[in-house]
Amino acid sequence: MKAIHSAHGVWESVENGYTVPENEEAFNQNERNDLEKLRKKDQCALTIFHQGLDDDMFENIANETTSKGAWEKLQRSVMGIDKVKKRLTPTLRDEFETLLMKEVTNQIKRLEEAVMDVRVIDKILHSLTKKFWHVVVAIKELKDLEAMTIDELNDSLREHEERMNHDDDVEQGRNQWYERDHGQEEQTQKAQPNYKGRG
Known part of the structure; x- marks a missing residue:
């Protein structure tokens, strides 16, 4: 502003x-x-x-x-919506990158350069960050890039990102559960006296 x-x-x-x-x-x-x-x-x-x-x-x-x-x-x-901002930032960044790539494609097409979706898809795949590399490999090996559209690629990448976010949430929940349960065990063990027999 x-x-x-x-x-x-x-x-x-x-x-x-x-x-x-x-x-x-x-x-x-x-x-x-x-x-x-x-x-x-x-x-x-x-x-x-x-x-x-x-x-x-x-x-x-x-x-x-x-x-x-x-x-x-x-x-x-x-004020007070920092958590919401932190949550939305990755999604908005991805949407921005997608829009930016589409805008670049549209500009190239407007300049009457014959751009095939394959070239654009290849550029998108090469521009992705490390967290998507295994998806890039899978897409290149399993899908026919000649027949794939930019929208299909975008859908695949979004689906993968949602799975990663879901997996992160599940993992975080497991960690909290583990810490809660094991923290109680440690407190119980500390509270019990350690008696040794005569044996």
């Missing part, structure tokens, strides 16, 4: 805010002109907020009349 506001030259209005003066009639014409410029900058900044938000976030600031008020309300409403 700051970059967009700065590009339009209105970030200062967001930071400093705009206050409606009490007796505007007492101002001379130059002061009124300056005040009108500040008011326009503030309304431009507020409009940028309105245009850049989804419906839910827009509802949070719909009643705000200044850009500073909207910014402060947005900051308060966003």
Whole structure:
């Protein structure tokens, strides 16, 4: 948001805010002109907020009349969702990479270069991170790349990622269960005296 506001030259209005003066009639014409410029900058900044938000976030600031008020309300409403951000980041990153690859493909096609899905699929497979390498090998060995579409590849990669995330969740649950049960055993063993017989 700051970059967009700065590009339009209105970030200062967001930071400093705009206050409606009490007796505007007492101002001379130059002061009124300056005040009108500040008011326009503030309304431009507020409009940028309105245009850049989804419906839910827009509802949070719909009643705000200044850009500073909207910014402060947005900051308060966003606090506390770090866990959600951490959870969504990998998924959004993958979606971004998929969209980016599709956009690159569309640009190449727009330039009238004959791009076959095979070349694009090959580029996608080569651009994947280490966690997907075994999937890349399986796809190359088991599937006919000539007949495969980009959407089919995308579906395969998404399915694999969901399985990996599910497996990670299951493994984490097992670890918590193991730690809980073995932690109780250790406490029980510590609580029991270690008697040795005469034998």
